[in-house]
Amino acid sequence: MARRDVHTVVLHVGLPKSGTTYLQRSLEANAVALGDRGVLHPRGRAGGDDPVFRAALDLRGNHKAWGRRRADVDGAWDQVCSLARAHVGTTVISHELLAAASRRQVVAATTMLKDLDLHVVVTARDLARQLVAEWQEGVKHGRAVPFAEYQQRVARGEDALGRHFHAAQDLPDVLARWGHGLPPDRVHVVVAEPEGADPSRLWARFAQAVGFDPDGYPPAAPDALNPSLGVAEIDLLRRVNTALDGRLRQPAYGRLVKHRLAHTVLSPSASPRPRLPLPLHDDLVPVAERWVKEIQKAGYAVHGDLEHLVPVPPRETVPHPDHVTPETRDTEVDVAATAIAALLLDLEAAEARAEERDEKRRSWKKRAKKLRVRLAELTD
Incomplete structure (x- = not known):
């Protein structure tokens, strides 16, 4: 020890x-x-x-x-x-x-x-x-x-x-x-x-x-x-990254894509792991x-x-890490990647709006407190 x-x-x-x-x-x-x-x-x-x-x-x-x-x-x-x-x-x-x-x-x-x-x-x-x-x-x-x-x-x-x-x-x-x-x-x-x-x-x-x-x-x-992803899931995630085109930055990317999408949604999949x-x-x-x-x-x-x-x-x-079955290369994957990218951007924007609202509420609370103190001084 x-x-x-x-x-x-x-x-x-x-x-x-x-x-x-x-x-x-x-x-x-x-x-x-x-x-x-x-x-x-x-x-x-x-x-x-x-x-x-x-x-x-x-x-x-x-x-x-x-x-x-x-x-x-x-x-x-x-x-x-x-x-x-x-x-x-x-x-x-x-x-x-x-x-x-x-x-x-x-x-x-x-x-x-x-x-x-x-x-x-x-x-x-x-x-x-x-x-x-x-x-x-x-x-x-x-x-x-x-x-x-x-x-x-x-x-x-x-x-x-x-x-x-x-x-x-x-x-x-x-x-x-x-x-x-x-x-x-x-x-x-x-x-x-x-x-x-x-x-x-x-x-x-x-x-x-x-x-x-x-x-x-x-x-x-x-x-x-x-957790590791399968070949198909990595291919999908690469497509999501292409669709995002750098618009979702850290730390939001890590929170929403790596942890929520990759680790929570895609990781439990059953496709072969890349070797x-x-x-x-x-x-x-x-x-x-x-x-x-x-x-x-x-x-x-x-x-x-x-x-x-x-x-x-x-x-x-x-299989080669880049190899996926034809089924994963159809139009549905492209549509899914684009949709996921849009949803992630919407979610980030919603979180930003919520934080802005919270900040405004905190600001109003501080102002209200000051007004109460001032009012008490005036009526004392």
Whole structure:
């Protein structure tokens, strides 16, 4: 269990799509019990922005892409670090947006934690799953690019999309950036099990890296995993994004499209989940094998089997992520996408009008209160 006589900080910086949401929800589910044992996981009030999310935006400087103002996040990283410095025990700061931080941003982040017992944890899984999952997550955040184009742009690494993938998913590079200046045994690689395995194994390995015994701290339910969409549903969502044409911005897009439409409406569907096409496995295997050798050479603390980072070709033929049946390409899909886009825009406008009405009511209440006070003064 975490030592109570030291200030330990564990930075869990990603990788994105490696089970980070599941681990964060497991930490939240055990927040009280872990807190009694000296493990702090900063979290916000219900309905408000997660303080670590705001801290990550503050550090990365990408708040505009998430629909936040600079004033909304300014100083958030310092605030989280101040909590860690004041806490005697272990503080776990976890967010996948941190993975793509530049070297300059990493230095800024770790400077605030100087002189503490600092550890970095990076969760990872095989590159084949990561490539498809990152593409799908991009669609959930408004992109409409098909997988074939996405894969080619990642392979070239020349534009913003390709560079972002490498910044967030190049495992040795992420480890080198975040582990710079740290002893290798303070840089932890937590390897996820192959697809279909019990996710509680990931929780157990993560707990080991953080420094507590997972026994007595049950992980979140499997449905806490970030849900995946089927091939047909991703195709529909790409069409919705095309119809929206950038008119629905963050944070409204995330609230209405990612969470309500994708996760609530489309996720329970039964269409086949996208898998990496078989020919691409041959390209990724040597990359993953090189990564394994680099991690072993660096001497990082490894939790799990590094061989699970090497993609294993599927035993059966799988459809290309861009392939959908003819039925999903008929006119009805186009009409549905356009209708959904219009409904989403109407909903956002309705919410904005409701907020405007609420603001007017608050303003009138303040004015009425002042008038009552003034009237009382005049009649006194």
